[in-house]
Amino acid sequence: MSEKASRRDFVKTAAAGIVGFGLGAGVGYGASQMMAPPPGVARTVTVTQTAAAKPPKGVPKEPIKIGIASWFTGPSTMVGEACLGGAQFAADEINKAGGILGRKIEVLKRDIGTPDVTVEAVRRYVLEDKVDLMAGDTGGSNANAIVPHIEQLKTPFFFQCSTTVKEVEELNPNPLYVFRTGEQNLAEPNVAAQIIAREFPNATKIAGINPDYVYGREAMMYSMMALNKLAPNMKSVLETWPALNATDFSSHITAVLAAKPDVVITACWGGDFVTLAKQATAYGLFKETNVVSILGAMALNSLTKDIVPPGVWMLHRDYYFMAPAPNLYPLNKWFVTEYRKRTNKYPEFDVMQVFSGIFAYKQAIERVYAATGSYPENDEICRAIQNSQVVSPAGHRVITSDGQFINALPYGKTMHHADYPIAILDPKTVGFIQPETVYNPKSLPPVLQYPLGTGMKYSDWIATW
C-alpha cells in the first residue's frame, strides 16, 4: 500500500469523522437545549416564601446520607479517622433518638488525596451517591480546589478548618454551602501570638520550625505579624522549613538551637509533630527553650509521654477533651466517656467539630420544618444554619453569617499524669482565648459595621490592632 493512497483514504475518513462529529454534536446540543431549563431562572427562595410558592414538601423516606471526605490513607490517616469517628458517633446518637424527622442517617467515607482526586470524590458524592451533606478535614490546598465546586453543586460541606487566606478572601468571600465547623487556620496564629505575648512578656527572639507549604508559611507569617502588634520587642531570628512529611528534623532543630531563641513556634502537625517532638527531646530543644505548638494536638492520641515532655505549650484549636472540665460540664463528660468506649481513644477536636456540625444540621432542618411545614431544600438548610447556635461538648458554639462555627479556644502547658497514657494539659495552665479577638470581623451584621466593615483583608485587619 503506497503512502499516498493511505493519506487520501485518511482524509476521506477524517472528513467523514468530522461530519459525524458535527452531526452528533449538533443533534446532541439541540436535544439538550430542549431538555434543560431555560437559563436565567434563579431560585431565590426564602423560608417564608416557600409555603406560598409551592406545596409543602413532605419528609422524604430515604435515609440522610452524610459523606465524609478526608484522608484515610497516608500519614494523615488519623485525621480522617477522627472525622469519621465524630460523624459515626453523631449519626448513631441521632438514629437512636429517631433520626432527623424520622430519617435515619447513613455515613459514607471517601478517601482524598491530591486536589484532583478530592474534586473527583466530591463530585462523585453529589452526582452519584446523592449525599445530603459532606464533611471532613481536607487540608488547605484541597479546600481551595473544591470550594468552587461545592457552591456549584449546591450541597453543604462542613470543612473542619481547612482554610487559607486565599479561600476566605478571594475564592469564596460570601459562602452559602461552605461551612467551617473548626477554627480557621487563620485564627490560630493570632491565638499563638496572644499566648506568647501573655506568657513570655520578656521574650525577644522567636524562631519557627514549620512545614514548608502554604499552611506552615501562613502560620508563621501571621503569627509574627500579630506578635509585632502585641509585643513589638519580639523579633523572628530564624525560620526553618522542613518539608511536609519529613522524617529528619535534626538539622532544623540544630539550626534553631544555635540561634538561641526564647520561644519556638511550630505548626507541624500529625505525624510530623510526633517525629519532631521525639527528635527535639533528644536534642534537648524543650529544655533549652519554650516551644509553642500550634497544631500538634491534632495527633492527640499519639502524643504519649515519651514523645511529648511536660512544659510544651499547645494550642488545642477549639476543643480540648478536658475543657470545659468534664466534671463540671456533663455533656462533655458524656461525650468523652462514650467516645472512649467506642474507639478507645480520646476525642480530638476533629471529632467534636464534625459531631457538633451534624447536630447543627439536624437543628436547622427541624426548625425550618416546624416553621414552614415543608422539608427544606439545601439552600434553606444552609441559611438556617448560618446565624444560629448549637450546643456541643465544647460549649455553646455560634455560627456566623459566613458559616464559621466559633467558640472559646483552649490552650495550655503539657504535663504528665499517671492516669493518662498521653501528655495532657495542666489544668492550672489551661486558658481560653475569646474567638472574637482572633477572627477577622468580616461577618458583622450591617448595623454594626462601624468602623471595620466586612470584606477587609486579613493583614489589613491585623494592621489596625
Add this chain to the structure above:
Amino acid sequence: MKLYHVVALVAGLVLASLLPLILPKYYTFIFAVTMCFAIYALGYSIILGRTGLLSFGHALYLGVAAYTVAFLMRPEMGAFRIFSMELLLIIAIGTSALVGLGVGAICIRYTRIFFGLINLGFVMLWHSLLLKLYYVTGGTDGLPIYIPSLFGVTFSHEIFRTFIFYYYVLGIFAITTYIMWRIYNSPLGLALKAIRENSVRAEFVGIPIGRYRLAAYVISAIYAGIGGALWAPLNGHVSPDVSTWLTSGDVVLMNILGGMYTFTGPIVGAFIFYNLKVQIMHFTTYWSFILGISAIIFVLLFPGGVMGWVSKVMPKLVKKSYRQKA
C-alpha cells in the same frame, strides 16, 4: 486503511458525540478528562514507543501548560486577563514547546536510564520551584482556574464542565490524533523508528539522530501541553501535585498498558488507566495496590499491552510498528 477502519472511526466519533446524552453527567466529565490524558499519552508515545526514549519527567509539561493557563487567568493580570480558550491553548502550546526545546536540548544527548533520570530531575526541580515560590504560584494550595470562553461564548459552570467542553476536547482530540497519525507516517516518523531500532546504524545512514530525537521530544512536550491546558479548566484548579515523578510514571503506565508499539495503544491505555483509577477508588482506598499488581501483570504477561494482544488476535486490524522479537 481498510474499509472497516473507516467505518470504525466514523462510528467511534458519532458514538463519542452522543455520549453526553446517554450517560450521567458525571461520566461526561470523566470522559472529557480522559481525552485530555489520551492526548498527553499519545504525545508521549512518540518518544517512548517510536523513538525508544523513556522519560520520567513529562508531567513537567502538563504542569507548565496548566500553570500557564492559571497565570493568564489570574485576577492580578487585570486588563490582561485572558479567558479565550483558543488563545490560552496557543500560549500554552508555545510555553510547553519552549520549555521542551530547552530541556530537550540538554536531555537528548543521553539515552536509557540517564535520559529518564535527567527528566526526573527537571520535573522535580519544577515541582520544588512551584512549592518554594508560593507567593507567585500559590504553593501547595495551587491556583484556581476559571471558566474560559469557547470561541468567544461563555457558558455557566455546570453546562461547561459536563457538556460543552466535552465536545471541544473531543474536537481537539480528533485533530491532534490525526496530526500524530500524519507524523507517524511521515519521513520523520519512519526515521524515528530507525533510530529506536539501532541508533548507530541510523547515524551511519545519515539520519541526524540528535535533531530528530529533539523534534520528537518537543512534539511530545507540545502534546502534553495541550492535554494540560485542556485539563485545567475541567479540574478548575491546578496544584503542584500535577507535576511529580509519580505522575510522570502514570503516563508510562498508560502507554505500556495500552501497548507501546501500536498507534491506538496509548489512547486505549489512557482510557483504561484513568477509568480504572476512578472506578477502583470508588470501591476501595487501596487502589495503588491494584494499580501496582496490574502493572506487574501487564509487564510479565502482556508486554504488548492491550492493543498488542489485540494485534496478535486480529493482526489485520492493528498494525504493530516492530517486527516480532526473538
Add this chain to the structure above:
Amino acid sequence: MDTSTAVIIILNGLFYAFSLFLISIGLNMLYGLMRILNIAHGGLYAIGAFSTWALMNAATKAGYPIYVLWLCIPAGAFVVGLIGFFLEPTLFRRLYKLREEYSLLATFGLMLVFDDVLRMIFGGSPLSANQLYNWVGVETILGNAYPMYNFVIYVFAASVALGLWAFFYRTKMGRILRGTAQDREMSTCLGVNASILYTQTFFLTIFIVGLGGAIYLPATSAYSGMGFEPIVLSFAVMIIGGLGSLKGALVAASIIGLVRAFGIALIPELELAVVFLILIITLIFRPRGLFGKKFTREEK
C-alpha cells in the same frame, strides 16, 4: 557559626547521608549488574522499618529486656530478606531479560503494592519505637546535646561500606561480580554462572536496605508512604556518584547530606531543590558521575 554547631551540622548531614547510602548502594548494584532500576527498593526500606517496629512493639509488650530489642533490628532485616527470597524467582528473574522500560514499570508497580500492603497491615498513622533511642541516651558534644543512637547508625553504615569494599575488592566473588558487571558476555564465556550471581547479589542488596530501614527506625518513625522520598534521592545519589562505584555512592550521599544540612542551617529556604539542581548539573557536565566509567558508543 561556631565550631560546636558546625560539628553538629556535619553529624546531622551524615545522619541523612547514610540513609541515602544504604538505599542507593543496593540500587547501584542492581542496576550495574542486572540493568534493573529497582524502584521498589524504597518499599523494601519501608518494610524493614515496619517489620522492625512490629517486632519491637511485640517484644516491649511481652516485657522482654532491652537487649532483645537490639536483636529486632537484624530480625526485621531478615523479614525483608524473606520477602526477597520469595520475590526473586517469581518476579525479578523474569525482569532480567526485559527491556529497561518494562522492568522499571514492574518495580514501580511493586513499590505501589508494598506501600498499600504496609498500609493495610499497619494502618495510616506513623509508628514509633523509641525504646532504643531513649535507652542509648543523649550526650553533649562540645556543649550541644546529641542523641547517641545516631552513632550506632554511623558505625553500622561505616561497617557496611567497609564490608562491601572488602567484598568487592578482596574476595574472589567480588571480583567476579565486578567483571560480570563490566561485560556480561565475556564473563559467561569464562564460565561464570550469571543467574546464580544475580540471585546472590539480589539478596545482598535487599538485606542491606532492610537493615537500613530497621536501624533507622528508632531514630525516626515508620509511616505510610515513607519509601517514596528516599528512592528519588537515591537515584540522584546513584547518578551523581556514578554507576558501579561504591566510592561514588558514599561520596555522593555525603555531599547531598552535608549540602542539605548546611543549607538548612544557613539558607533555610533550600532543601530538595538543591539536590535536583546538583543532579541536573552533574548530568550536564559529567554524566558518568564522579567516579563512574566513561560511556562506550553503544551505551549512548
